Amino acid sequence: MKNKVKQAVVMKIALYCVPLLVILISVLLIIALTMNNPSVVCQTDTTTTTTSSDSGSSNGSLTDKNSDIGKRVSYIIDRFKKAGYSGDNISAIIAIGWRESNLNPKAVNPAGSVKGIWQWGAGGINGNRYQNTADTVEAQVDLAFKELASSHTVARLGLANAKDIDSSALAWDTGFEGVGASDPQRKVSEVKAWAESIKKTYDLNFEGSLSSGNNAVSDSNTSASNSADSDSNNQSAYCNTDDSGSADGTGKIKESGLSFWDKNSIPDDIKPYVHNITSKKLDWSLTTPDAYNQCAGFSQVYMNEIWSPNFTFRGNGNVTAEVVAKLTGAKVTTTPKAGAVFSSDRPNHTGVVLHVLANGDLIIANQNAVKSGQNAGTSKDYEITLVPKKSYAKDSQAVGYGDMTFAYPGDNSKYKLHW
Structure with a gap:
């Protein structure tokens, strides 16, 4: 009888203690994993994207928080705020979405083959950035973050450096929408008025925490189509420090024709594309x-600033692309790419491609053209040049830029570009 009592007591103790022990072990395991997991560099939010119940209605207004539009505004604010964007950034981004589509995720403009809140190209003359993105605010914000951390980081960098609504709108329009700074379709005064109303209504009086350096700052939301991916994989994709930072094939500017600027007179609509070159030492x-006052000297120095591991090379400007290609295992091509070194034998020049605009024109950094180097009486210097597509094309006779060839070290996975 006593043994049966003892067995009953033991069974009761086990019944209560075992579950508690399991819980305790689980908690300790979570703590251990958390402490041993290195923190992710970029700032993220922890929202998980869910299937949208948004009907795509345009009922309501920007200032009606309880309307369909107001709820969309609140959602976009929440996502961008968690990702580190400032109140001015967010106000401008939403105002531009209002200009583009009345914040309707189902909006389609057949004339330009564009769709969505920010009117992405969906096949046709504007390309197909939209691809298979769902017609929901959640999926389109996911797409925006993906592009801001990869193909359109120039917009993110511009937003990181923006000081107010005006400069935020300029950064988004030129870097994300691909609209020229002086293009009338920007509707600058109207966008500013909408943005100020949004900022006041939703109390967006806060600073951002975006980095203006190499690390992408984005949210880590798992899109509906990628819900199986882990948070760490999403953060890795968005926070890739090896990303080139380029947005080749995008952007418009008001300047045209072969143009030159010294490093202290770069136009405002060019600045988002020069990767903070003025802050480089x-x-x-x-x-x-x-070579301190020559084009070749600048290419040798700047290529080693933006690429790792470093590689030392010599040679005149007209053979620089060939030398770099052989040294890094890259190919000499006639296709420009941000981060590539170029050579021209018209007569003998070299420099580095900073950005390829939507129309194919190049923004480059070089020395000893017009505003720097021996030709300008300076040394250890550089200038920014706009080179029209026709000027660098094969058989072009444009002095310094005709018949360009390019070498991009990143063709070899060993080399990483870090603007």
């Missing part, structure tokens, strides 16, 4: 003293 010991 170039190591001129990577070239020779006789």
Whole structure:
């Protein structure tokens, strides 16, 4: 009888203690995994994208928080705020969405083959950025974050440096929408008025925490189509420090024709595409003293600033692309790409591609053209040049830029571009 009592007592103790022990072990395991998991560099939010119940209705207004539009505004604010964007950034982004589509995720403009809140190209003359994205606000914000961390980081960098609504709208329009700074379709005054109303209604008086350096800042939402991906995989994709930072084939500017600017007079609509070059401290010991005021000297120094591992090379401007290609295992091509070094034998020039615009024109950094180097009486210097597509094309006789060839070290996975 006593043994049966003892067995009953033991069974009761086990019944209560085992579940508690399991819970305790689970908690300790979670803590251990958390402490041993290195933190992700970029700022993220923790929202999980769910299937949308948004009908795509345009009922309501920007200032009616309880309307369909107001709920969309609140959702976009929440996502971008968690990702580190400022109140001015967010107000401008939403105002531009209002201009483009009345914030309707189902909006379609057949004339331009564009669709969605921010009117992405969906096949046709504007390309197909939209692809198979769902016609929901959630999926389209996912797409925006993906592009801001990859193909359209120039917009994110512009937003990181923006000081107010005006500069935020300029960064989004030129870097994300691909609209020229002076293009009348920007509707600058109207967008500003809408943005100010949004900022006031939703109390968006806060600073952002976006980095203006290399690391992408985005949210880590798992899209409906990628819900099986882990958070770490999403963050890795959005926070890739090896990303080129380029948005080749996008953007419009008001300037045209072969144009030159010294480093202190870069136009505002060009600045988003130069990757903070003015803040770089170039190591001129990577070239020779006789090249301090020459184009080849700048290419040798700047390529080593933006690429790793470093590689030392020499040679005149007209053979620089060939030398870099052989040294890094890349190919010499006639196709420009941000981060590529170029050569021209018209007569003998070199520099580095910073950006390829939507129309194929190039924004480049180089020395000893017009505003820098020996030709301008300076040394250890550079200038920014706009080179029209027709000027660098095969058989072009444009002085310094005709018949360009390019070498992109990133063709070899060993080399990483870090603007």
